[in-house]
Amino acid sequence: MRGTDEVSGSLFSYVDLDERVPAGHPLRKIRQIVNDALASLDAEFGALYTDFGRPSIAPERLIRASLLQILFSIRSERQLMEQMDYNLLFRWFVGLGIDDAVWVPTVFSKNRDRLLTTDMSRKVMAAILAHPEVKPLLSDEHFSVDGTLVKAWASMKSFQPKHGAPPPHDDDPGGPPPPTDETSANTGQPQQTETQPMPDTPRQTRNAEVDFRGQKRSNATHASVTDPDARLYKKAPGAAAMLCFMGHTLMENRNGLVVQAELTHADGHGERKAALEMINRHSPGSTRRLTLGADKGYDSADFIADLRRMVVTPHVAQKARHSAIDGRTTQHPGYALSQRRRKKIEEPFGWAKTVGGMAQTVHRGLDRVRAQFTMTMAACNLARLPKLLAA
Numbered sequence: 001m002r003g004t005d006e007v008s009g010s011l012f013s014y015v016d017l018d019e020r021v022p023a024g025h026p027l028r029k030i031r032q033i034v035n036d037a038l039a040s041l042d043a044e045f046g047a048l049y050t051d052f053g054r055p056s057i058a059p060e061r062l063i064r065a066s067l068l069q070i071l072f073s074i075r076s077e078r079q080l081m082e083q084m085d086y087n088l089l090f091r092w093f094v095g096l097g098i099d100d101a102v103w104v105p106t107v108f109s110k111n112r113d114r115l116l117t118t119d120m121s122r123k124v125m126a127a128i129l130a131h132p133e134v135k136p137l138l139s140d141e142h143f144s145v146d147g148t149l150v151k152a153w154a155s156m157k158s159f160q161p162k163h164g165a166p167p168p169h170d171d172d173p174g175g176p177p178p179p180t181d182e183t184s185a186n187t188g189q190p191q192q193t194e195t196q197p198m199p200d201t202p203r204q205t206r207n208a209e210v211d212f213r214g215q216k217r218s219n220a221t222h223a224s225v226t227d228p229d230a231r232l233y234k235k236a237p238g239a240a241a242m243l244c245f246m247g248h249t250l251m252e253n254r255n256g257l258v259v260q261a262e263l264t265h266a267d268g269h270g271e272r273k274a275a276l277e278m279i280n281r282h283s284p285g286s287t288r289r290l291t292l293g294a295d296k297g298y299d300s301a302d303f304i305a306d307l308r309r310m311v312v313t314p315h316v317a318q319k320a321r322h323s324a325i326d327g328r329t330t331q332h333p334g335y336a337l338s339q340r341r342r343k344k345i346e347e348p349f350g351w352a353k354t355v356g357g358m359a360q361t362v363h364r365g366l367d368r369v370r371a372q373f374t375m376t377m378a379a380c381n382l383a384r385l386p387k388l389l390a391a
Contacts, residue, residue: 015088015098017088017097020088021089021092025089027093029385029386030071030383030386031064031093033128033131033133033385034064034382036131037124037127037130037131038059038060040127041123044120044123045059048115056111057107058095060095061095061096062108062112062116063115063124064093064094064095065108065112067379068094070375070376070379071355071379071383073355073356073357075357075362077105077108077109078105080105080108081102081103081104084096085102117367117371118367120371121370121374121375124375124378125374125378125381128378128381128382129259129381134257134381134385134389137254137388138252138254139253139254139255140252140283141291142253142254142291142293142338142341143250143252143290143291143293144250144251144253144293144342145251145271145278145279145292145298146249146271146294146345146346146349147249147271148349149245149246149247149266150244150246150361151361152224152227152229152230152361152369153226153227153360153361153363154224154227154230154243154364155243156242157210158224158225158226158227158243159217159222159243160224161222162221219231226364227243227364227365229245229265229364229369230243230245230266231243231244231245231265231267233246233267245264245361245369245373246264246265246266246267247262247263247349247352247373248262248264248270248271248278249345249348249377250275250279250282251344251345251348253291253293253341253342255384255388256345256347256384257384258348258377258378258381259282260282261374261377261378262278262370263366263370263373263374264366265366271297272298272302272303276303276310279292279310279312280310286310287311289311289313290312291313291315291338292313293315293316293342294314294315294342295316295317295342296316298316298317299316299317299318300324304316304324305324313334314329315334315335315338315342318330351380351383358372358373358376
């Protein structure tokens with residue numbers, strides 16, 4: 001029997017959001033871990049807010065919504081609010097009821113930027129990794145480190161001389177045309193009573209053509225007027241230089257989870273400095289013998305000496321010439337194992353740039369981009385946890 005195509009609205013609706021989500025949906029396990037991690041940060045959240053004034057958006061909901069935006073590759077806060085308005089799965093994950101109103105995108109962005117600083121992003125990642133179900137998955141002895149470039153939200157045209165005149169705005173419609181000799185000579189004569197037609201104002205193109213050929217530009221003499229923290233850099237010879245930051249991660253070698261994340265200015269020494277900082281931050285004052293796998297870019301005598309003083313065995317890939325790694329390290333079977341496992345660190349970078357939106361950041365400033373990069377790596381860990389815990 002054919003059903004009828006009738007549209008009739010109900011006066012009352014009884015919708016349980018938890019029943020709408022399938023039992024085997026991966027977001028169930030992710031939401032459980034995130035809620036437990038946020039519950040452990042309750043004292044940290046309490047110290048950030050006062051006891052009077054207008055209530056803000058709950059910090060737990062801000063963090064859950066930010067993780068949801070990364071996990072589902074939602075490109076903007078406005079689109080995130082639009083999705084949360086009609087997507088029951090998103091409402092359930094964030095903690096909004098079926099009748100709760102979503103936030104204004106600008107209000108959400110302002111509240112989130114005040115909350116998710118670099119320190120808070122690191123605390124969220126640490127709370128997730130300290131979860132009782134997640135902690136047994138981590139190795140506390142064997143790690144790998146690497147870095148990647150994150151394209152800044154600034155164009156090459158914004159890379160201007162530091163002490164030069166500010167560049168003209170491309171979208172400036174321009175002023176009225178200068179007076180001609182004929183009009184200036186007739187200034188003493190009485191004006192005509194007829195209304196003169198408005199002269200056509202030449203409008204400049206919004207994105208004017210700029211030729212950089214033959215110009216020498218470097219970070220010492222130039223800076224971006226859009227994002228002064230961005231640096232002109234290229235990681236490989238022959239590649240095109242771009243305005244970017246440098247992201248770094250410290251990965252444990254057992255299951256390939258990121259345990260530390262850092263973002264610095266892009267320069268030739270940033271990777272090694274960040275590696276030492278992340279090791280100190282993850283295992284401060286450790287006297288246990290740790291191993292650190294890395295590629296040839298970390299094969300520097302100073303870096304190797306610093307690792308040995310920190311009781312860390314440098315499992316760094318050897319350069320063809322003038323390598324600081326000798327037979328004392330390469331003769332052990334653990335060295336070859338670290339060299340195989342360290343390549344897994346490229347997977348979080350690939351996930352962050354294809355799914356997490358870190359191929360080009362939408363934020364400006366070193367602190368904001370660092371907080372975004374840290375949260376993206378925390379979301380990358382969460383995306384892998386349902387399969388790891390089910391294994």
